[in-house]
Amino acid sequence: MQSPLTVIIVGGGIGGLSAAIALRGAGHSIKIIERSSFLDEVGAAVTLFPNAVRILDSWGLDHAKAHFTKFRGIGAFSAQTLQDLRVKVFTDYEAKFGTPRVNAHRVDLHSALKELATTEDGPGSPATIQLSCPVVSYDAKNGTVKLADGSEERADLIIAADGVHSQAATHILGYNAPATVSRSTVIRFLIPTETILKDPLTEPLLESGPGFWSTYAAADRKRYIVRYPCRDDTLQNFGMYVLRDLNNTTEKAGFRLKADRNALRQAMDGFHPTLLALCDKAAEILPLWICAEREPLPRCYRGRMVLIGDASHPMLPHRGQGAAASIEDAAALGELFKDVQSSELEVIESKLKMFQDVRLNRASATQILSHENFFGDPINGPKQRLLKFLPESELCQNAGQMDAWFSQYDVVRDIQRTMGERQHATAAA
Numbered sequence: 001m002q003s004p005l006t007v008i009i010v011g012g013g014i015g016g017l018s019a020a021i022a023l024r025g026a027g028h029s030i031k032i033i034e035r036s037s038f039l040d041e042v043g044a045a046v047t048l049f050p051n052a053v054r055i056l057d058s059w060g061l062d063h064a065k066a067h068f069t070k071f072r073g074i075g076a077f078s079a080q081t082l083q084d085l086r087v088k089v090f091t092d093y094e095a096k097f098g099t100p101r102v103n104a105h106r107v108d109l110h111s112a113l114k115e116l117a118t119t120e121d122g123p124g125s126p127a128t129i130q131l132s133c134p135v136v137s138y139d140a141k142n143g144t145v146k147l148a149d150g151s152e153e154r155a156d157l158i159i160a161a162d163g164v165h166s167q168a169a170t171h172i173l174g175y176n177a178p179a180t181v182s183r184s185t186v187i188r189f190l191i192p193t194e195t196i197l198k199d200p201l202t203e204p205l206l207e208s209g210p211g212f213w214s215t216y217a218a219a220d221r222k223r224y225i226v227r228y229p230c231r232d233d234t235l236q237n238f239g240m241y242v243l244r245d246l247n248n249t250t251e252k253a254g255f256r257l258k259a260d261r262n263a264l265r266q267a268m269d270g271f272h273p274t275l276l277a278l279c280d281k282a283a284e285i286l287p288l289w290i291c292a293e294r295e296p297l298p299r300c301y302r303g304r305m306v307l308i309g310d311a312s313h314p315m316l317p318h319r320g321q322g323a324a325a326s327i328e329d330a331a332a333l334g335e336l337f338k339d340v341q342s343s344e345l346e347v348i349e350s351k352l353k354m355f356q357d358v359r360l361n362r363a364s365a366t367q368i369l370s371h372e373n374f375f376g377d378p379i380n381g382p383k384q385r386l387l388k389f390l391p392e393s394e395l396c397q398n399a400g401q402m403d404a405w406f407s408q409y410d411v412v413r414d415i416q417r418t419m420g421e422r423q424h425a426t427a428a429a
């Protein structure tokens with residue numbers, strides 16, 4: 001019988017819940033401590049590439065129950081004239097990579113992960129969740145966290161999944177490394193597919209059919225809308241992106257500002273009347289999000305504590321890899337701690353060191369590749385920066401190769417390979 005480790009996970013977002021699923025699967029005893037009352041999850045959608053979906057499938061996440069919508073392709077159009085810009089990409093991810101790419105409503109994904117983490121039916125013991133309880137300080141060496149109510153909790157392993165404004169990162173680094181404001185802002189809104197199809201003016205916007213994405217860009221490419229379906233194709237998710245000049249900005253990264261229909265119309269100034277008609281169909285305009293990013297960190301663990309997800313590697317949404325990278329972190333920890341029965345500090349540290357060795361370079365390269373948007377050049381511009389984290393042979397030459405670099409990656413296999421190599425090296429020494 002394995003004696004389980006006690007694990008505290010700080011933060012119950014996509015990363016924290018995923019870590020709970022992976023570590024309960026590895027036989028450990030999990031408690032999630034979450035600052036909010038869980039009513040916080042913003043109602044928009046995410047896309048998940050095969051590198052993430054492969055992991056969700058291994059955990060038994062039911063696509064139908066989570067209302068996943070399969071990605072089928074994307075087309076680009078002029079926002080002023082709706083003219084087809086002829087950069088259509090039709091990718092059958094399932095045929096190419098063995099696993100589909102899907103879109104999920106964030107609330108549906110969050111609920112599905114929460115169920116897998118806490119259900120009585122799953123492997124090991126269900127995770128428990130303590131809500132409305134901010135963690136205010138950490139002691140990585142002793143494995144303790146202090147909560148806002150003054151109480152203290154101890155565990156063999158602390159997983160900090162506290163998001164882009166992570167306080168845990170400050171503790172692990174020993175200095176403050178705040179996320180910074182990027183040029184990208186986004187206003188998101190959702191419209192039922194039926195509402196768009198019922199209006200003869202807007203109906204042609206969905207003519208490519210179920211599962212298809214479209215993007216509508218202004219001539220200078222600094223303003224564009226991304227549209228894609230979610231919740232079984234019954235809802236269309238829109239993101240109105242604006243690239244701003246950062247001179248003299250006093251805004252803070254990752255902050256949500258109030259947005260309304262006027263703000264959206266202003267962002268869409270000069271867009272085709274058909275696109276403007278969409279604004280009036282959105283029941284709710286979600287807040288304007290000032291997208292945050294941060295330079296890659298030099299480390300992501302200390303003592304008994306490890307950073308995952310946005311706490312470790314916040315990135316811009318342009319490659320759709322932020323949530324995926326947090327799911328990969330979780331799966332990596334699940335695999336590393338599968339056979340761990342000792343709670344000795346050296347044992348935990350050696351596993352976290354291996355986690356860092358496998359995850360940090362890849363996540364850092366993903367952050368850099370995410371900096372440029374759909375119309376930019378994510379590959380050649382940052383080549384020198386990428387070479388700090390990837391060997392030249394792994395650098396992508398074009399968008400197709402980058403897609404494959406994300407989609408083919410199997411983090412569990414990478415961890416198994418690294419563990420095998422290290423065992424081999426120890427045996428040989």
Ligand SMILES: Cc1cc2nc3c(=O)[nH]c(=O)nc-3n(C[C@H](O)[C@H](O)[C@H](O)COP(=O)(O)OP(=O)(O)OC[C@H]3O[C@@H](n4cnc5c(N)ncnc54)[C@H](O)[C@@H]3O)c2cc1C
Binds near residue numbers: 016164319321322
């Ligand atoms: C506009 C936009 C679009 C995106 N689209 C995609 C996409 O298509 N595909 C994709 O893969 N990714 C996408 N992302 C990125 C993705 O949303 C994030 O990378 C992902 O949600 C990170 O999850 P996380 O669990 O690390 O952090 P979060 O989701 O931020 O969760 C952190 C949790 O920690 C809690 N917390 C914080 N501090 C404390 C504390 N002190 N004590 C206790 N709890 C605390 C918070 O309340 C929160 O619940 C997008 C992001 C944005 C902004």
